[in-house]
Amino acid sequence: MSKKVNFVIDGKECQSEEGLYLVEAAKENGVYIPTLCNYEGLKPKGSCRICSVKIDGRLTTACTSPVQDGMKIENNTDELNEVRKEIIELLFVSGNHFCPACEKSGNCELQALAYRFKMMAPRFPFAFPRKEVDASYPMIIKEQNRCILCKRCIRGIKDEDGKRYFAYRNRGQDSLVVPDRKMMAEMSPEKAQEAMDICPVGSILVREIGWIEPIGTRKYDKAPIGSDIENNQ
Amino acid sequence: MSKPVIATTSLAGCFGCHMSLLDIDERILPLIELVEFNKSPIDDIKTFTKQCDIGLIEGGCSNSENVHVLKDFRKHCNILVSVGECAIMGGLPAMRNGIPIKECLREAYLTGPSTTANTSHIIPNDPELPMMLDKVYPCQEIVKIDYYLPGCPPRADLIWETLLSLITGKPAELPYDVIKFD
Ligand code: SF4
Ligand code: SF4
Numbered sequence: 001m002s003k004k005v006n007f008v009i010d011g012k013e014c015q016s017e018e019g020l021y022l023v024e025a026a027k028e029n030g031v032y033i034p035t036l037c038n039y040e041g042l043k044p045k046g047s048c049r050i051c052s053v054k055i056d057g058r059l060t061t062a063c064t065s066p067v068q069d070g071m072k073i074e075n076n077t078d079e080l081n082e083v084r085k086e087i088i089e090l091l092f093v094s095g096n097h098f099c100p101a102c103e104k105s106g107n108c109e110l111q112a113l114a115y116r117f118k119m120m121a122p123r124f125p126f127a128f129p130r131k132e133v134d135a136s137y138p139m140i141i142k143e144q145n146r147c148i149l150c151k152r153c154i155r156g157i158k159d160e161d162g163k164r165y166f167a168y169r170n171r172g173q174d175s176l177v178v179p180d181r182k183m184m185a186e187m188s189p190e191k192a193q194e195a196m197d198i199c200p201v202g203s204i205l206v207r208e209i210g211w212i213e214p215i216g217t218r219k220y221d222k223a224p225i226g227s228d229i230e231n232n233q
Numbered sequence: 234m235s236k237p238v239i240a241t242t243s244l245a246g247c248f249g250c251h252m253s254l255l256d257i258d259e260r261i262l263p264l265i266e267l268v269e270f271n272k273s274p275i276d277d278i279k280t281f282t283k284q285c286d287i288g289l290i291e292g293g294c295s296n297s298e299n300v301h302v303l304k305d306f307r308k309h310c311n312i313l314v315s316v317g318e319c320a321i322m323g324g325l326p327a328m329r330n331g332i333p334i335k336e337c338l339r340e341a342y343l344t345g346p347s348t349t350a351n352t353s354h355i356i357p358n359d360p361e362l363p364m365m366l367d368k369v370y371p372c373q374e375i376v377k378i379d380y381y382l383p384g385c386p387p388r389a390d391l392i393w394e395t396l397l398s399l400i401t402g403k404p405a406e407l408p409y410d411v412i413k414f415d
Binding site for chain 2: 099100102106128222
């Protein structure tokens, strides 16, 4: 049996096993810390910074911070929520997110976060970068306009030998996540679906399906992202 | 006290947002009791005849005419509301952003699959036509916008609640599912 630790999030007394990452430990206590690049089962990266919290007054990422006994955590505060909203707005303006024409709309984590944090319009000017819709693979379409470079697909989508289907290319504002052409030729329909599901946005699409769920029945149509955790107290 | 005055327009939009305004159904009756319409496609008044309280803008700015109308609305409306994705982020028309304007016009009038009727192979150049802008601009990048109603189109309930709140000064009741980007 591993040791139990006690900690406090926004004044709420919490308890979990020692060594859990804060996002997980909070979840066990019915507290939602928003995440985007994080994915259950993958090693956390702390790259999107949506999960920014203050631990004992210091700003840090909750997905990469192991919980410790006696920690005092600020999470759902106006200051932190504004930082999160700002990050979401930056992601919207730095890509091309035409939600009304997106297959992932309603099931998209970026959009759901924008709803949760009440983004009515981004405060930044839109960059409108020229990006490619790469439909040259047998199983999937890679929609670069919507990729937020979270690397969930790179980290999570591998074959039995651990070879990756997706890779990073270029640097800075030219950065792209690209499929490996040889691996793509052998991709199974199940693997393609797995890739679409691991992508938080609509950047990996299984070919020939889209908009199968009617508006009103999709994942984030009726209840905000994170409310399942919060209702699970 | 005189009724609050509303003006509306569709810039680079599809009139879907105006349709959604009509989607308030029978609430249209109390609405016409509550407000007076000025320049708007709804009553077909083409030029402002007075200063208005609320301006509803559908669509972004794709050409010089859109910019002209938007600035005219800013001048004549005390409160300006961006209605819908096109006004907020350019929407469907902004899918041309990032592609050079020359390339767009060539594709639309000369080389694209639907150009067979254009037997004289010209890109329209009548001086009467408004100039296309280099890209489609969201309204807030041209003038100051006071409120935003997202959606494609924004839900009728969102438009109704917002108008009611602006007219009466009471805070709007906006449940989670009325704010959507699609
Ligand atoms: S990926 Fe998400 S945010 Fe981007 S266009 Fe699609 S639904 Fe909208
Ligand atoms: S394709 Fe999707 S999962 Fe992969 S990096 Fe881009 S946004 Fe993340």
